[in-house]
Amino acid sequence: MYTELIKQLNQLKAYSGYWILYIASWVIIMKIKSNAGKEYLGKQMLLVGIIIFNPIVAIILNICMESSYWRSVWLLQECFIISFAAVLLLKQYEKKKKLIVTLVLFLIIGCAGRNMYINNHFSKPENVYKIPEEMIEICEIIKNNCSEAYVASVYPVYIWIRQYDATIGLRFGKNGGELELRDLVQASERDYEYLHIKLTEEECNILIIKLADIVPSELEMYGFEFIDCTVQYAVYRVL
Amino acid sequence: MWLILKTIVFFIFITGISFFAGYLYKRIFHIKSTGYINDVLIGLSIILAIFELECAAGIYLKISLHTLLLLYGISLGILCLVSIIIKIKTDGFVRLKYEKPIKDIHSSPFFLIFLVLFFICLQTFMSAYCMRQNTDDSSYVAIANTAIETNTLLEYSQYTGKIRTNMWEIFKRAFSPFQLFVAVISKYFNIHPAILFHVILPIIVIPTGYIVYWQLGKIFFKQNVDRWYLLLFLCWTNIFGAYSTYSVSVHFLTRGWQGKAIYAAVFIPWLIYRLICINKENNKYNWVILFLSSIAGILFTNVAIIENILLIMAYMLIETWKTKRWYYFINGCICCIPSLIFGGLMLVSIFMSGTYKIG
Numbered sequence: 314m315y316t317e318l319i320k321q322l323n324q325l326k327a328y329s330g331y332w333i334l335y336i337a338s339w340v341i342i343m344k345i346k347s348n349a350g351k352e353y354l355g356k357q358m359l360l361v362g363i364i365i366f367n368p369i370v371a372i373i374l375n376i377c378m379e380s381s382y383w384r385s386v387w388l389l390q391e392c393f394i395i396s397f398a399a400v401l402l403l404k405q406y407e408k409k410k411k412l413i414v415t416l417v418l419f420l421i422i423g424c425a426g427r428n429m430y431i432n433n434h435f436s437k438p439e440n441v442y443k444i445p446e447e448m449i450e451i452c453e454i455i456k457n458n459c460s461e462a463y464v465a466s467v468y469p470v471y472i473w474i475r476q477y478d479a480t481i482g483l484r485f486g487k488n489g490g491e492l493e494l495r496d497l498v499q500a501s502e503r504d505y506e507y508l509h510i511k512l513t514e515e516e517c518n519i520l521i522i523k524l525a526d527i528v529p530s531e532l533e534m535y536g537f538e539f540i541d542c543t544v545q546y547a548v549y550r551v552l
Numbered sequence: 553m554w555l556i557l558k559t560i561v562f563f564i565f566i567t568g569i570s571f572f573a574g575y576l577y578k579r580i581f582h583i584k585s586t587g588y589i590n591d592v593l594i595g596l597s598i599i600l601a602i603f604e605l606e607c608a609a610g611i612y613l614k615i616s617l618h619t620l621l622l623l624y625g626i627s628l629g630i631l632c633l634v635s636i637i638i639k640i641k642t643d644g645f646v647r648l649k650y651e652k653p654i655k656d657i658h659s660s661p662f663f664l665i666f667l668v669l670f671f672i673c674l675q676t677f678m679s680a681y682c683m684r685q686n687t688d689d690s691s692y693v694a695i696a697n698t699a700i701e702t703n704t705l706l707e708y709s710q711y712t713g714k715i716r717t718n719m720w721e722i723f724k725r726a727f728s729p730f731q732l733f734v735a736v737i738s739k740y741f742n743i744h745p746a747i748l749f750h751v752i753l754p755i756i757v758i759p760t761g762y763i764v765y766w767q768l769g770k771i772f773f774k775q776n777v778d779r780w781y782l783l784l785f786l787c788w789t790n791i792f793g794a795y796s797t798y799s800v801s802v803h804f805l806t807r808g809w810q811g812k813a814i815y816a817a818v819f820i821p822w823l824i825y826r827l828i829c830i831n832k833e834n835n836k837y838n839w840v841i842l843f844l845s846s847i848a849g850i851l852f853t854n855v856a857i858i859e860n861i862l863l864i865m866a867y868m869l870i871e872t873w874k875t876k877r878w879y880y881f882i883n884g885c886i887c888c889i890p891s892l893i894f895g896g897l898m899l900v901s902i903f904m905s906g907t908y909k910i911g
Contacts (some may be wrong), residue, residue, distance in 0.1 A: 331795040348773045358615055360866040377858055377895075379724075384855045387800050387816040388863055390824070391695045393765065395851075396785035400778055415781075419788055429805050430678065438683035441555060443750035471688040471711075479697035480711060486711025487690045489721070493755030552567050 314368035321375055321382040330425035335391045338398030346399050354394070361388050395422065447543045448473035454541045454548050455481055455519055465498050465512055466521035472548060484517045491515055498522070505535040512551045520549040559752050562580050565740075566756065569628055570595030572635035579638050581673055581837040589763060593822065594841050596760075600848035602627050603733050607851075608894070611705045611726040618703055620732070621739055626893070660777045671787035672762050679754035684806050689749070692810055695731035696738060696745035707734060719905030726901070727894040728854040730811035753809035761804060761818040768825050771832070804811055811852035815859075819849045823860065827867040839883055847890045857895040861888045 339358075342350045364370055365385040374380035399418045406414050439446040452474055455462045462493075463482045464474065474481050485495040494515055497508050512520060520537060524547050529539060537549040559582045571588065574595030578586060586594075603624055610620045694710035706722050706729070708715055716722055725731075734753070738745045743752065765786050767778035793801025803810070804817035826845050830838045847865065849856040868884025 319563050326798075327797045328795040331793070331799075353831055354824075354872045355671060357827075357867045360870060361862060364866065374858060378855055383798055384812070384816075385859065385862070386798075387820060388859055390800070390820060392786060392789040392801055393821060395769070395789050396782055397772065399785045400773065400781045403781055404695075404778060415784075418785070422785075423792050424790055425795075426789070427794040429794040429801065435678065435682040435684050438681070438750075441805055442744060442746040443683045444746055469685075469687075472687050475694040475697060475710065475713065476689060477697075479694060479701040479710075482713035483711060486694075486709075487687055489709050489711035490714075518811070525598065 318366065318368045318371045321371055325383045325386065328427060331365055331391060334395055334422065334425045338395045340355050341398040341402055348367060350401065358389065385485045399497055443478060444473050444477050447545060451521060452478045452481060458540050459519060462519050463517045464519040464521060465494055465517045467498055467523055470521050484487060505532060509535045509537065509551065518551050520551055521546050525541055555747065557845070558743055559755060562737070562741055562752060563756065567592055567910055569599055569632060572632045573598040575639060576631065576635035576843070579642065583837050589767065593767065597703060597841060597845045597848045599628060600851050602846040604847050604851040607705065607729045607732055608727050611722065611729065614707065615705065616703045617699050617705060617735060617739070620705065621736055624736055664777070664780045664784060668783045668787060672759060673788065675790065676755055676758045679805055679808050680751050686807050688807070688810060692731055693746050693749050696735035699732055700736040700745065720902055723898055723901040723905065724854060727850055727857070727898055728811060728852060730760065730852050733851065749809040757808040757814055757818060758804070764818055764821045764825060768821055771828050812855065814854050815849060815852035819852060820863070823849060823863055827864065828905050831871060843887045846887050850891065850894055854898065857891045860891045864888055
């Protein structure tokens with residue numbers, strides 16, 4: 314049971330530094346006399362911790378939460394507890410020393426954690442929708458060439474299309490639809506003849522694939538008509 | 553330019569309605585002064601709870617999005633109208649005498665306040681302006697978009713646009729339809745859901761999160777300077793909170809528009825605040841808002857069904873043990889009733905539709 318609990322917690326893929334800091338914060342909160350945190354957070358949060366880290370409860374929670382037991386860890390509110398303990402600690406020092414203590418605490422938090430804005434794939438958006446311009450271009454191509462589109466596309470095009478325009482139908486998405494068809498479209502080496510049969514079976518009239526992956530003449534041989542392309546993707550009509 | 557204007561109007565709309573709802577609630581319980589930040593936050597919980605109830609019922613009754621728009625609009629309209637009438641009758645047209653939300657601001661070091669505001673603005677800017685791809689949006693934004701295009705509530709798959717045959721997909725979202733809340737707002741203000749989710753919501757959610765933390769700080773610290781330090785450390789711990797992809801901070805600062813992020817970073821602290829308020833002052837005013845907040849929390853994510861119960865019961869069990877009064881336990885159970893009903897209905901619906909699956 315405990316191995317199951319640890320397996321579930323491992324899904325968090327967390328660095329231990331912050332959790333060590335979290336435990337240290339509780340020690341500080343419980344040590345410092347007459348603070349409201351002890352009264353209003355101490356026993357209550359301890360009980361929450363006991364409940365959610367109980368292996369039997371963890372198994373039940375994991376079933377109820379659709380295999381996302383790790384979400385129960387949100388209840389521990391680690392940032393608030395760490396910050397609260399930091400202020401309690403800071404209050405123990407005189408005004409002059411506060412700046413130094415603050416800087417030291419900043420350094421400890423910085424070392425224990427991981428900066429959100431470094432290597433976290435933030436980028437400048439291409440438009441106000443925060444949808445890549447190329448995806449919008451693909452949507453416009455589909456809309457201009459097909460009144461009722463049912464699209465099969467490679468990743469990540471299907472992630473974006475319905476975020477921009479929900480009038481365009483997809484045959485599969487991130488978690489839904491014809492997953493067998495998705496595997497066929499995503500395959501590194503495609504049997505276009507079989508793909509065409511499957512697309513026709515699923516009443517799919519648009520195929521979007523990476524330009525780099527295709528030989529246009531080969532596709533046209535198997536009943537695909539080239540409509541237009543963007544920098545990376547080609548849009549084909551399934552005849 | 554139009555987007556900035558619409559954002560301002562949206563902000564005034566949501567704050568205004570929340571304020572009136574909070575004011576009305578305060579008047580019903582004859583509470584005199586609670587501070588307008590508190591009124592707005594309470595009002596926000598009320599309007600979210602109203603949406604949760606109307607939308608969940610609407611999904612089961614298969615009403616259209618337009619009907620929901622009308623129904624919710626009328627509810628908010630009545631709420632504001634009654635609130636305004638009561639205000640005119642009791643206070644007249646005069647300005648409300650509220651305490652300043654942040655008293656003796658001059659007692660706190662200017663540099664400290666500046667640093668906190670700088671960090672909050674930076675985090676809001678990064679979230680609202682910069683882009684970070686998240687595949688969950690193919691569900692979040694697409695649900696709102698699909699609802700608008702098809703004028704239905706969850707009847708069509710957000711991934712494909714096909715009518716849903718798997719009822720599990722409907723029932724698991726029926727009680728946490730935050731995306732439909734955004735769809736309704738999107739229709740009211742004629743803003744594309746992608747813009748509303750990706751740009752406008754972070755501008756509202758991140759500062760609201762820190763306002764809730766400020767309220768919590770008011771409980772724990774008597775002096776303003778300590779509350780500012782609390783916010784400063786919170787800003788810092790959030791920035792360095794990317795210790796896991798699933799941490800509260802990552803959800804809060806990189807995908808603050810998603811219901812689960814709002815629940816984890818804003819609503820759980822709010823619920824803790826409400827629970828502490830009950831511990832401090834045991835009255836009907838605090839109990840009823842805890843009850844409504846537990847309904848509102850479920851709007852964001854169905855995980856809240858379980859987490860609300862865990863949190864509320866943990867607090868109430870400790871309070872019962874401390875005071876030796878079963879009153880807290882019984883009232884706690886009453887506050888968990890919405891979660892139990894929603895959870896029960898969800899499970900019954902799923903089992904009856906025969907499409908239950910785990911994972």
